[in-house]
Amino acid sequence: MGAALPETTPSRLFLSGNEAVALAVRDAGCRVAAAYPGTPSTEILEEVSRFPDLYTEWSVNEKVSLEVALGASMVGARAFCAMKHVGLNVAADALMTMTVTGTEGGLVIAVADDVGMSSSQNEQDSRFWARFAHLPMFEPADAQESYDMTRAAFALSERFRCPVLLRLTTRICHVKGRVLAGEREAHEPAGFVKDPQRWVMVPGNAKPRVALMYEREDALRAAAAESAFNPLVAGSDRSVGFVTSGPAYMHVRETFPDAPVLKLGQSWPLPLERVRELAASVDQLLVVEETEPLVENELRAAGIACAGKDVLPRVGELSPDRLRPAVARLRGETVAAEAQPTRLVPQQVFPRPPTMCVACPHLGIYYTLAQLRNLTISGDIGCYTLGAGQPWNALDTCISMGASMGVALGMDKGRGEADAKKSVVAVIGDSTFLHMGMQGLLDITWNRGNVTVLLLDNRAVGMTGGQDNPGTGRDIHGEEAPRIDFAKLCEALGVKKERIHVLDPYQLPVLFKALREEIKVPEPSVIITDRPCVLIGDYQPTQPYKVIDDKCTGCANCLDVGCPAIHVTRRGTELKPSGKEVELSFVRIETSACTGCGLCVQPCAPEAIVHAMPEHPVKFLHAKI
């Protein structure tokens, strides 16, 4: 016998769900991938952009990213876009018509639901988009399935010539597990074929296609019934059978290893016959789904008896801990008090809400806003939403991307006597402004609103990790790109040139003066701040500061800045000549964290804050252990 060839075993990778999707996008021969950053989906495009094999972009918003993907699909390329759950609300207009036109090159849309709301303004169940748009959906339960289903989604998209939704949740996106990748495939675009009856959606062309869409849905349902991604997992304990999908499947298997389970991986259109098969073999059926009772209601409508949200929680993530009592209730067992007798009681510890970073340029903005009286402050989505918190309490609303503009105008136009003496201010970041805010500003100028807009340009999509946008002068790869001029843009949107100011947010008196003047002017004005996010490369730390103990009077003015590098060393009280007792807080500055922005120096009356001159200027922005 000759020498055996070395066995080539494909190496197992350790990937998050997001990383697995990204790898599958590359391996599937995808040509165009686009996204707008949003937790928990952001890392998908970041990872895809590291591959040299395909075109990737940060789009200005999710709707544009989906349109870019559709255009690529029209010319026959495989295309992909990713977004968080609320992003699909923005992209929905495009989605609801591309389901009618269908697609050519495989088109996969990853939508990541923030179940449990770790970093979102609401909790949505994106499975409804599949039902609403009559499109197929995959729901992976771990990183391996994220890879496999992304690959399968491209194939399914081409087989049925329609977009395919890939529904992820935080507990998929950010969970790492072992992944075995498949072979890469090449996919050459076939070329655009002019076909107005398919691509020009005027009523006459759309009507016949809507009928085709329903035919397609029937065929997709039949395909789901045959799909290996919808396995019926056998089990010996037939008291309760489970219908479940996504991460909830893992919790079910972990908690009830002997129960029969229908795992919905290719979950829409719902393979009802599979469910009936399971239902016939068990005493009771329980639907375990995050977060809405979508499958449950479908089963009930189809006459299949089941339990679901009547025993399971309606809000937030499911877990083995939340499943056990629900199933006990279903079985009619009294939920045993001894179920968790040996567990420790959670200890009460102060909350640790997210804070703005040391030296964040937004600190000066909110310090100033907190000093001004009679303001109504319409806020937006980004790091600066944190201005609603302590110690500033200087943000009154936060709804959706760009909403600060329209909400501010509505407050201005709708106000009565109660708000007559108040000024309306809108606060929005650079990327959010370009995403959805600028149309709102156009509405303000066109309709002669009286709103002062603070446009906080920190040259990054800060909250999601400092991604680039058209205002940064860089593309997704960090390469030089055309940079939008915010002052000119605002002028083009109708704001008078003399009402546009570009300011340094670290100069508190200048900022205060500009704001006080502009809120008095009864027309739209825009104050643009121009210092970078402290977490991106553009930020230049300078000499840190320290507090001279003997000079600190405990006035605590510096604490109003809200910088996490300022710490209280002791508290005290002082009796004023007026007889009033005043609380004192003496402070120190964590010099290793301070980067010398100088904001706290400005309100310090006794001039107790001076440069520390350390031996090694420290560049790290976060407290380290």
Next chain:
Amino acid sequence: MTITNIAVCGIGGQGVMTATEILAEAALSLGFDVKKTEVAGMSQRGGVVTSHLRFGPEVLSPQIMPGEADLLVGFEAAEALRWAHMLKPGGVALVNQGRLVPPVVNIGLYDYPDDPIAQMRKLGLAVFDFDASALAMQLGNIRLGNTVMLGAMSDRLPFPADVLRQAVLARFGARKPELLELNRQAFELGRAAVAEASPATV
């Protein structure tokens, strides 16, 4: 063989996720199935970070349920107390004595616990505490605190300490070869700190 559950906690920017990642790599190198999860949505802004690592022959759910952690690693004292109930009764906690006081405490809205480590011991937990920041500064670089914490864990795992040490050196050595020796020392300082600490419960 059963599943090993390790919960690591701290605040954004401390390196909790990186430490857990390295621990995962060590477990993977032995052929275990491994899952690692964290919820850290806004943690970059100084919020709470917890990372769960589960490994064994086959891991299904990635989450550790309260009362099921074999080991709790606290990068910050009050955070260790916050997550103490994740431990099995009588479980082992390795806790950095360092305190990171948030603005809500500084402005007087809440109090920092007087002695979070003593409070954990009162719950009947075996707590090994040490000053990871001071140990890192002995080597001249506060960023080595992360490796000190990993060294502290290394004798409390169901595999030899050397497996974790190799994973640590592979990670940090690959990026900056000059840091290899410093990380080796930091790892041993963490290991020694736990060996010397008394876990005595109150």
